[in-house]
Amino acid sequence: MHVLVLSTGNPLLESALMAAGHTVTLIQPAGTKPAPGHLGATRLTIEHWDDLDALSAMEPTLPKADAVATIDEQAIVAAAHLRELRNLPGLDVRAARAYTDKATMKATLAAAGLPVAGHRVVRRADEVPGAARELGWPVLVKPRGGLAAVNTFVVRDEDHLRELVADGAFDARVPDVTGRFTAGHALDSLHQAQDGFLVEQFLDLVGEYFCDLYLHRGTVLLAVPGRYDAPLLQTVGDASYDTVLSPQHPEAGAVLELAGLAAAALGEQTGVVHAEFLRERSGRLLIGEAAARPGGGSITELASTMYGFDLAATLAQLAVDEIPTLNPAPLYPALTAVMVTAPPGTVTHLADKATTEQHPGVLDADIRLTVGQPVPPSVGTLTLAGRVLYVPTDLRELDREVADLRTALDIRVSSPDGLQPTA
Structure with a gap:
């Protein structure tokens, strides 16, 4: 198949499509540098994702294609616009706007009788x-x-x-x-x-959850519920961790139900819907938001490790309307991604990958900090310093277990003004 892929630098989807034998034409912002995974794909450029008039003008020059795909939040409406111009299956512009515009999203969910702030x-x-x-x-x-x-x-x-x-x-x-x-x-x-x-x-929150739904034409193939260590606004810039839960976990049932209802209200599709949920102190669970893309950070890696599937290959199959084989039985009772963070400054010491992976419960360590380098900045809740995949021993003691793991990482940073190192 020939697939038009809208991409902003992450080559995961287009690389998997080409590996599966499909032809890819990339549409990217003019300032985006081609990634190694883009080699072999025809590459076209635009100035801005929201310039739908420019996309309309470009459309007659695009090659004949069987599908339009993206996993990039910025390009979801643009991809839907091209689908409508080409009369191709997939998310349409109305649904794309409902998934990307939080005001439209909340109005749509409320109109369906679903709880939102x-x-x-x-x-x-x-x-x-x-x-x-x-x-x-x-x-x-x-x-x-x-x-x-x-x-x-x-x-x-x-x-x-x-x-x-x-x-x-x-x-x-x-x-x-x-x-x-x-x-x-x-x-x-x-x-x-x-x-x-x-x-x-403003809600008095005691917890925040997420769920990634892998869908084919609105049918759920796999549902991956999970929870953040705390409501996200409480963890911006802090050391946080995310955990995927077994569907049988007591907290998972209501999350799974609301995720399905949210996807049905906003627009059933083929692909992944990432939804987030807010638990008030009263116990009420509300839909925070939902996106027509995989979860960010380490959520997709948690999902694919928990359920033993190839993420890139699965996304490629969904992009061409194929049904991937996904096993709904989790491989672990729970799985946690511990975000690697450090205060501003220069790294003076940290445990290496091999040492970290000897810590009980650690499956894999991706540590992007190096001694002598400045700590990379973060974008909102997104950290660029790495993560550690960890199998919890007891979810009731997870805060303590994560604290022990962070101690084992032994990250030390000199302050920006050159004073005493900090941990």
Whole structure:
């Protein structure tokens, strides 16, 4: 088959498609450098993913294709637009917008009778108090489209709002440390958002969960429930960990049910839906958001390791409307990805890969820190310093087990001003 793949630098999907014998034509932002996995693929460029008029103008020049695919959040609407122009199967523009625009998403979910936090759309910081009077202080502000908790923060009251405005919180654009976001709006400031941003009811949370659904034409082939160590906004920039749970775990049932309902409401598809869920102190479980792509960070690796499947090959099969064989029986009672993090500065010491993998329960260590190098920056909740895959002994003691593992990593960093090293 010939597949048009919209990609921003991660060659996972197109490499797997070519390995399976398919022909790939890549569409990428003009500033994106070809990755090694792109060799052998025809490469075309655009300036911006949201310029659908430019895509429409490009479409007559594109080769005949059997499918349009992407695993990139920024390109989901663009891919749907090309499908509609070519009358190809897959997610359409209406559903693509419901999965990528949080305001449309929450309205769609609420209309289906599913639980979501109350919200309002505003365009400027001075409109936040009006929304907060309806929702109640404090409130959460966030982009309508974004990733990894970028430009998402709590506003306590009007005095706090004035402080945030004075500090430039609504006007600051997040630096593109990965080089993958120049053709999208994910890192724009809140005030740069053409269609405004969200003011959302602040919830008293005690937990946050996720679920990745592997789907073929709306039928669930595999459901991978899991939980974050704490609500994501509490872990931005901190040492965090994610855990996939057995479907039989007591916390998994409600998550699985809501994930299926969310995917059905937003638009059933062939591919992966990543959904997140919020547990209030009262016990109520709400849908935080859902995306028409695999989970970020280490979630896909956790899923493929937990269930013993080839992630890239599976994504490629789904992209060409094939049904992959996925075993729903987990290989472990639970599996955790411990994010490697360190304070700013220069790394002076850390345990190596071999030593870390001797620690009880460790399956694999991917440590991207090296002695003498500065600690890499993070983007929201996304860390660039690596992760350790770990099989928990007792989920009730997981905080302690992860703390012991971090101690074994023995990461030491000299502070930026050259003072005493810190751990």
